[in-house]
Amino acid sequence: MIPKTLTITERQILANQFRILSKLEDNTEYYEKRAEILENGYTGQYGEVFLVDQEETDYNICRETHDILNMFRYISNAIPNLTDEERESLDLDKLTFKGFDANNDKHYHYTSFMIEKQGKWAEHKEMYLNSHNSMTISGYRKMLPVYKNVLDSNRYDLNFEDLKDLISAQ
Structure with missing residues (x-):
């Protein structure tokens, strides 16, 4: 978001x-022009200085994204520990991370940054992260209380019953 005004201190620091x-x-001329805009306080030209086109991503979105990605890491770690019979009785597709909707969900851009640029949650690095479905976030949000309940009970592994509860929560 482009500011409509800056303090003299902000203008001086940026200039x-x-x-x-x-x-x-x-590109000397490019930078000199921006310095002059700031030094003179030409607010109508701030759009040339502030090339950021997105608003900040709220802390709660970032925190929720971490929780969702961690939840799916726990799920992925739990599935290999199931018996064949348990695995066959679950709809494992409902326990698969499908990404976020790039058009409607700020989680998508933050997730892409964290995975592709920060190297976090490497298990999703080769994944196409755009779910093209604005409802994926609501399913994840329904699953989070079940996941957090497990963590709150000081258990750090999901079992068969937990996975069933995660599927049912959706």
């Missing part, structure tokens, strides 16, 4: 950064 970049980078 100085652009002046420094103009000395270090090849």
